[in-house]
Structures are given as structure tokens and as C-alpha cells.
Amino acid sequence: xxxxxxxxYIHIPFCxxxxxxxDFCSYPNMEEYWDKYVxxxxxxxxLKSPEFExxxxxxxxxxxxxxxxLPPEYIARIFEIVHKYYKISDVCEISIESNPxxxxxxxxxxxxxxxxxxxxxxxxxxxxxxxxxxxRIHTYKDFITAVDLAQKHGxxxxxxxxxxxxxxxxxxxxxxxxxNITSLGLTHISCYDLIIEEGTLFGExxxxxxxxxxxxxxxxxxxxxxxxYFSSKGYEQYEISNFAKPGYQCRHNMNYWERGExxxxxxxxxxxxxxxxxxNIQNVEEYIEGVETGNLKLSEDxxxxxxxxxxxxxxxxxxxxxxxxxxxxxKEFGIDVESKYKKSIEILSEEDLITLKxxxxxxxxxxxxxxxxxxxEFL
Ligand code: SF4
Numbered sequence: 001x002x003x004x005x006x007x008x009y010i011h012i013p014f015c016x017x018x019x020x021x022x023d024f025c026s027y028p029n030m031e032e033y034w035d036k037y038v039x040x041x042x043x044x045x046x047l048k049s050p051e052f053e054x055x056x057x058x059x060x061x062x063x064x065x066x067x068x069x070l071p072p073e074y075i076a077r078i079f080e081i082v083h084k085y086y087k088i089s090d091v092c093e094i095s096i097e098s099n100p101x102x103x104x105x106x107x108x109x110x111x112x113x114x115x116x117x118x119x120x121x122x123x124x125x126x127x128x129x130x131x132x133x134x135x136r137i138h139t140y141k142d143f144i145t146a147v148d149l150a151q152k153h154g155x156x157x158x159x160x161x162x163x164x165x166x167x168x169x170x171x172x173x174x175x176x177x178x179x180n181i182t183s184l185g186l187t188h189i190s191c192y193d194l195i196i197e198e199g200t201l202f203g204e205x206x207x208x209x210x211x212x213x214x215x216x217x218x219x220x221x222x223x224x225x226x227x228x229y230f231s232s233k234g235y236e237q238y239e240i241s242n243f244a245k246p247g248y249q250c251r252h253n254m255n256y257w258e259r260g261e262x263x264x265x266x267x268x269x270x271x272x273x274x275x276x277x278x279x280n281i282q283n284v285e286e287y288i289e290g291v292e293t294g295n296l297k298l299s300e301d302x303x304x305x306x307x308x309x310x311x312x313x314x315x316x317x318x319x320x321x322x323x324x325x326x327x328x329x330x331k332e333f334g335i336d337v338e339s340k341y342k343k344s345i346e347i348l349s350e351e352d353l354i355t356l357k358x359x360x361x362x363x364x365x366x367x368x369x370x371x372x373x374x375x376x377e378f379l
Contacts, residue, residue, distance in 0.1 A: 003056035003087065006273075007255045010041060010060070010078060011266030012067040013284060016101065020135035023197040025268030025282045026065040033284055037267075038074045040291040042081045044265050044280075047291070049085035051273070052263060057086050059093040059252035062116075068098035072110035079114040088115075093251040095120055095159075100146040101138035108153040118250075119150050120159040120190075126177045130166050135201065140180075147184055157248060159188035164222040165214045166194050167202075174222045175229075182233040187248035191226050192241050193219065220369055227368075239320050240368060257316045259309075268299070275304045306333065314341070314361075314378040318354070318371070323362030344377040 014034065015026045060082065067075065075096070082088065095118035096111060111119070125131055126140045143160070150158055160181055164174055181189060196202045196213060205211035213219075227237055235243040239257060242250065255262060264271040268282040278301040281287055290296035304312070310333050317324035330337045338345070338359070345361065348354040353367035353374050367374050 003054060005058040005089070005255075005260065006052060006055040007252050007260060007262035008057050008060045008082065008086065009252070009262055009264045009266075009269055010045075010062045010067075010082075011064065011264065011269040012062060012070060013037075013065040013267045013282075014069055015064070015066045015099070016069060016137050017135065018201075020133070020201040021194060021196065023200050023203075024065065027284060030284060033288065034070060034074065036288050037284060038070070038077055040288040041078055041266050043291050044296070045078070045081045046085055047294075048263060048265070052086065055087065055261075057082075057088045057092060059255060060088070060095070061252040062096040063120075064097050066099045066102055067096050068102045068107060072107045075116075076110055076114050079116075083115075093118055095250070095252060097122065098146065099138060100142035101136075103142075103146045103149065105149055105153070108149055108155060112153050112155060116155070118157040118159070119155045120161065120188075121146055121150075123160045123181070124163045125166060125169065125173065126180045127169075127173050130169055130173060133166060133168055134163070144184075147186070151185070156185075156187070158186045159190060159250065160184075160186055161190045161192065163192050163194050164226065165219045167211055167214060169214065169222075171218065171222065171225075174225070178226055178229045182230065182235070188242070188244045188250060189230065189235060190242050191223075191230075193223065223369070224365070237321055240363075240371060254320075257320050259313055259316055270300075275309060277302055277304065309333075310335075310337070311379050315375045318361065318363055318374060318378075321362065323360045325360050326356075327359040341378065348374055348377060 011025065013025050013027055014030055015028050017028045018026065062075065094116045096116050097120045099122050121143060123143045124134055124136060128139060131139065147158060162177055162181060196206050196211070202211055206213070230237065230243040234245055236246060237243050238249050239253070242253065244250070261273050262271060263273070264280065267280055267284050267287040270277065270279040279299050281290065281297045281299045286297060310329070313329055313332070314324055326337045345354065345356060349356060352364055353370055355362055355364055363371060363374060
């Protein structure tokens, strides 16, 4: 029997400093934990491996935090375990996230030597004042250096993350960022709308009334301009926030949106296997202790009902430009999905938020702006 494919996510929760908008599981000033953490990650990989011995790993994603902050020997140590205890596909996509303020030539050399074949770089904006606003630790020049070095070391499959909706960002700034970013030969661009989250410095500033979200119309103008601009430069939009040159869609994320299974390793990492979704605790000390004592705590653990699984299938599927094939979903779930959602599909189509072509349901241009309103209909 053919092995089932699975994604592997490894979380490195360390950063030099916390960015002003960041609500990810990431912590500065924890150098003393790095070594112990990498041992815990290695142990968790070993402990979980028997459960996934019949699977083949189709993608590995080392995310954070800032994985590129760690000395590269740590990343190499993790990959030794990955290769020893998991079956890795010959064409596995292996990505690592990096911050331009933390890269060195040596790191890229090691990444290549251990099989990493995709680099994701957090840029966010090209303007120094915006990078400062966001609390980033790097300059635009650092980013250019990172891209040059990566390409020199054969890491040519490169994604850059950029953000629109930054307080103080003008349309001209955005145009400049798009023009710069598309001139570098990158294969992939993730383009996020800044959401001001509670518990971040931006969240606090908003509460105090000293920071305001960008005007909604300007925000939408930036987004739709980016879609057209990327398309004119040969980047196809394949998900609400993601654009790629043909053949360079991120397989790890596609697996997530297609509801493929994945193993999450590390503090705060999420896993999805069978119909169970669960997440490790976020606290680094408790995570290390939990692995060491064989009592790793979870912050979430639930088995999805068929109804919940179907809702996920619809919502995650609609995020992708290729949409959801209701015929395929009906077969998978053993019900007539088109009839089940008949009323919602009619209402959303009348409002021009979705289109149904044959059996394939997709967001419209207007639906991209009001995706949450669409998703609620499938809950
Ligand atoms: S570098 Fe990334 S993970 Fe780290 S604080 Fe900034 S946004 Fe968060």
C-alpha cells in the first residue's frame, strides 16, 4: 500500500526582540534555553515517530519565531533526527523561516547541506521608517543581502513576507515595496493585511487611542492593486494572501488548506491527524519539562465531528483560488454538499461574494474582501 503523505512543522519560538504587531508564539531573551529546547524538539520528534511510521513526509517547515536566529548546528541536529526517524519524500519541500537581521553565509551553507530547499524571509516593508514602526530589527538592505547570499548558495526558491495596512504606510510606499520585491527573482510572495491583535504593543496603543487602523478603503485599494501588480509580473494568486511563480506554490501550506494531515513539533505547535486537532503548550519551560518527563501538556485537543470537518473543508478550501469542488467534497463526506448549503450558496451568489461554476465554488473579487462573512455561512 502506498504511504500516506503528511506535513511536518517544527516551531522555533525564539526572536531577538518582539515586533510591535506580533502575537505568534515567540520570545526574546531566552538564549539560555536554546540548547535544551533543541534537545526537547529532538526528543519529541523521536517520541512521535512510531505514530507516523506508515507516512511519508511531503513537506517540512521550520517556522517561528526566528529559526535563523539559532546557530546552524542546532538546525542540523534537528534534521539528523528528522532523517533518522521519518520517511522523507525524495521531492520533499523543506522550508525554513528567516529574519534578515540574523542571517550569515555559514547558516545558508549549512541549510543547503542538510537538504533545506526553500527559504522564507520576513521583510514586511522596504521603507526604513515603516520597519521601525513595526519594531523590526533589520533594514531593507539586510533583506537584499539575505536574498543575494541565499541565491549564491543555491537557495533559489525564496519567499518574502510583506505587509499592507501598516499605520503610516502610504499607497506610494506600497507601490515601491511591490516594485522592489518583484524585481528580485523571488519565487513566492506572501502578502498579509496587518491585523492589530490584543496583547501586542500595537494592540495596547490602539486601546489607548494612539494608534489607528488604516482607512478601510485604502487598505482594500492596496490589496487589489497588489493582486493585479503581481499578476502582471507573473505571480499567480493561489490563496487569499499568497502569490507564486508557476510551480512554486508552497506545498506545506497547500496541505494545510486542503486539510491534509500534519505533525507539529515544538512549543505551541499544532498537529492534525485523523480527525484530531491538538496543540502543544506555548510556554517554553513547560514544554521542555513536559517532553523531559514524558508529560507534555496540550493547550488544545479536540476530535472533530463530521459537521466540523465539513465546515473546515469548505472554509479552508474557499481560501484557495482554485476553490472547492463540491462533487469531490460530497464523495469525501458521503452527503450532497450542494443541497446542504443550497440556501447559503444562493444568498452569497446574489451578493456577488462567491461563484459556482459547474461544481466548483470560489470567492469572487468582492468575496476576497468579505471572506469572513462568507466563511460564517459554512459554520
Ligand atoms: S520576527 Fe516574526 S515571530 Fe519574531 S517577533 Fe517579529 S513577527 Fe514575531
